[in-house]
Amino acid sequence: MPKQFPSSLLNAIAAVLFVAAMPAVAQNQPYKAPRTADGKPNLNGIWQAMNTANWDLEGHSAQAGQVVALGATGAEPPGIGVVEGGEIPYLPAAAQKKKENYANRLKLDPEVKCYLPGVPRATYMPYPFQIVQTGKVILISYEYDGAVRTIYMDNPGPAPVDSWMGWSAGHWDGDTLVVDVTGFNDTSWFDRAGDFHSDMLHVVERYTPVSAGVLNYEATIEDPQVFSRPWKISMPLYKHLEKNAQLLEFKCVEFVEELLYGHLRKQPGK
Amino acid sequence: MRLTVFVVLLAPIGLAGQGLPVVAKPAIAAPKSWAPARTADGQPDLQGVWTNPTLTPLERPPEFAGKEFLTEQEAADYVKRLLQQVNSDRRDGGTQVDVNRSYNEFWRDRGNALVADRRSSLIVDPPDGKIPQLTPEAQKRVEESRKWMQEHATDGPEGRSLAERCISWTTAGPPMLPGPYNNDTQIVQGPGYVVILNEMIHDARVISLDGGPHADQNIRAWKGDSRGHWDGNTLVVDTTNFIGEYSFRGSDANMHLTERFTRVSPDMIQYEFTVDDPTAFTKPWTARIPFNKTTERVYEYACHEGNYAMTDILAGARAAEKKK
Numbered sequence: 044m045p046k047q048f049p050s051s052l053l054n055a056i057a058a059v060l061f062v063a064a065m066p067a068v069a070q071n072q073p074y075k076a077p078r079t080a081d082g083k084p085n086l087n088g089i090w091q092a093m094n095t096a097n098w099d100l101e102g103h104s105a106q107a108g109q110v111v112a113l114g115a116t117g118a119e120p121p122g123i124g125v126v127e128g129g130e131i132p133y134l135p136a137a138a139q140k141k142k143e144n145y146a147n148r149l150k151l152d153p154e155v156k157c158y159l160p161g162v163p164r165a166t167y168m169p170y171p172f173q174i175v176q177t178g179k180v181i182l183i184s185y186e187y188d189g190a191v192r193t194i195y196m197d198n199p200g201p202a203p204v205d206s207w208m209g210w211s212a213g214h215w216d217g218d219t220l221v222v223d224v225t226g227f228n229d230t231s232w233f234d235r236a237g238d239f240h241s242d243m244l245h246v247v248e249r250y251t252p253v254s255a256g257v258l259n260y261e262a263t264i265e266d267p268q269v270f271s272r273p274w275k276i277s278m279p280l281y282k283h284l285e286k287n288a289q290l291l292e293f294k295c296v297e298f299v300e301e302l303l304y305g306h307l308r309k310q311p312g313k
Numbered sequence: 314m315r316l317t318v319f320v321v322l323l324a325p326i327g328l329a330g331q332g333l334p335v336v337a338k339p340a341i342a343a344p345k346s347w348a349p350a351r352t353a354d355g356q357p358d359l360q361g362v363w364t365n366p367t368l369t370p371l372e373r374p375p376e377f378a379g380k381e382f383l384t385e386q387e388a389a390d391y392v393k394r395l396l397q398q399v400n401s402d403r404r405d406g407g408t409q410v411d412v413n414r415s416y417n418e419f420w421r422d423r424g425n426a427l428v429a430d431r432r433s434s435l436i437v438d439p440p441d442g443k444i445p446q447l448t449p450e451a452q453k454r455v456e457e458s459r460k461w462m463q464e465h466a467t468d469g470p471e472g473r474s475l476a477e478r479c480i481s482w483t484t485a486g487p488p489m490l491p492g493p494y495n496n497d498t499q500i501v502q503g504p505g506y507v508v509i510l511n512e513m514i515h516d517a518r519v520i521s522l523d524g525g526p527h528a529d530q531n532i533r534a535w536k537g538d539s540r541g542h543w544d545g546n547t548l549v550v551d552t553t554n555f556i557g558e559y560s561f562r563g564s565d566a567n568m569h570l571t572e573r574f575t576r577v578s579p580d581m582i583q584y585e586f587t588v589d590d591p592t593a594f595t596k597p598w599t600a601r602i603p604f605n606k607t608t609e610r611v612y613e614y615a616c617h618e619g620n621y622a623m624t625d626i627l628a629g630a631r632a633a634e635k636k637k
Binding site: 180206 | 352353354355360467468469470471478479480481499501502503504505506508510515516517519521525528532534535536610611612613615617618623624627628630631634
């Protein structure tokens with residue numbers, strides 16, 4: 044039999060091991076988000092994605108922009124991609140349409156016309172958005188085009204009508220806010236690269252606090268008319284910590300009037 | 314889903330009073346002891362969807378000059394007459410009038426009553442129930458703008474109203490007024506913020522309650538820059554930094570708007586706004602409008618996305634020019 048260690052020494056070693064192990068143990072614990080007054084994970088704040096998903100959900104190289112006059116300011120920045128598995132699983136006909144969308148993106152992208160962004164695109168546009176959370180509804184106000192959606196936490200039933208921003212029903216899955224979004228029209232895009240959907244689109248979003256000031260955002264996208272299977276994007280969302288952070292107004296409607304109606308202007312002398 | 318809502322833009326039909334019929338639903342006076350419930354973080358609870366249609370006009374009609382409140386009989390007669398006048402389902406006006414009435418009662422949400430106390434105008438101050446006179450400079454500006462709009466009505470989008478351009482609806486505000494339709498407003502209160510979401514035209518104001526200063530005055534917005542605070546059970550929202558072209562009944566970029574929201578009963582918020590703009594109006598003025606609780610939800614009003622009217626108006630004008 045091995046010589047028995049004095050128990051006091053064992054205790055001392057155990058104590059050292061325990062202390063040493065603590066940080067590792069803490070790291071293995073799931074992050075416990077701050078709570079709202081009613082005990083739910085507190086998602087309130089002004090958030091923004093920090094990626095180029097709005098240019099192209101899939102991985103992409105930098106490239107020249109579409110408008111010569113904009114030079115470097117209009118060029119497309121590169122991105123590692125946010126699609127799980129790398130590629131969006133288009134059905135063959137839809138893959139062809141995506142190509143055409145891409146080729147004509149300057150003309151067809153709803154963002155160019157200042158149309159409402161839809162979901163999930165609203166989340167990763169290069170503008171902040173604010174979550175205002177209550178027990179019964181969670182409202183998300185997006186700076187881009189003043190887009191807004193109400194997430195009903197009390198099962199609002201099926202979408203009464205199709206819309207750009209869809210019909211959002213939310214519930215909590217542990218510390219994750221899960222939002223089931225239906226009732227889309229077929230007119231929004233997912234990005235500036237022509238990725239699109241039909242009015243059969245169904246999106247399930249998951250917002251999970253993962254550390255102070257960071258939410259993990261996932262969206263599972265299902266549309267049997269366009270994709271061969273459901274697919275998923277994920278990305279972190281970062282909280283704006285500026286003391287005076289606030290959503291400002293970006294009503295782009297006024298900025299696209301020349302683009303949309305300029306050709307219908309009265310010509311001088313006529 | 315295949316349902317689609319088509320957005321139709323209302324051509325400017327000059328309806329004087331946008332409220333609706335008979336005597337207002339008598340507001341049941343809340344017991345004096347009544348106080349609103351609190352939200353989880355302790356704010357007086359204003360949450361829910363509210364609606365503000367009324368037949369009471371913003372300004373006192375000349376026929377009621379000097380008469381701040383109507384009798385029951387006067388109110389009943391007035392409501393009956395108003396409803397008859399504005400009824401767009403009438404077919405008795407000849408072709409042109411008939412065309413103008415094509416935006417018929419199906420679309421309308423004017424309410425059917427005057428405000429409960431039978432006040433003859435929504436304006437409560439000044440006592441004559443009228444918007445105070447504009448300053449000479451403002452009169453000049455408003456007149457020039459009116460003339461320009463008239464002369465350039467179909468030259469390009471700028472000749473149309475901000476509403477027809479889907480930029481801003483003066484009934485959605487701020488300040489908020491009863492409009493011909495889409496009068497619903499949702500209030501959401503999160504920690505430190507109040508959101509006022511108007512269905513017209515998906516305008517959400519996210520209002521900080523932190524007591525901080527307004528945004529830099531260089532930062533201008535159609536909806537202005539709103540800051541809120543609580544005065545007892547009343548939410549006070551202070552808004553500045555308006556874009557000058559957002560002219561509310563003649564206001565300019567200096568408009569300082571104060572809105573007060575008081576939940577006076579489970580089913581009513583008393584909404585009051587004061588316009589203070591010394592470069593536009595010769596004195597401040599205040600209006601009071603009841604917001605009634607509704608079980609409706611607020612839906613998406615995608616105005617710009619469905620704005621076929623702008624294209625049609627301009628294309629029509631160009632086609633007409635070619636014919637000449």
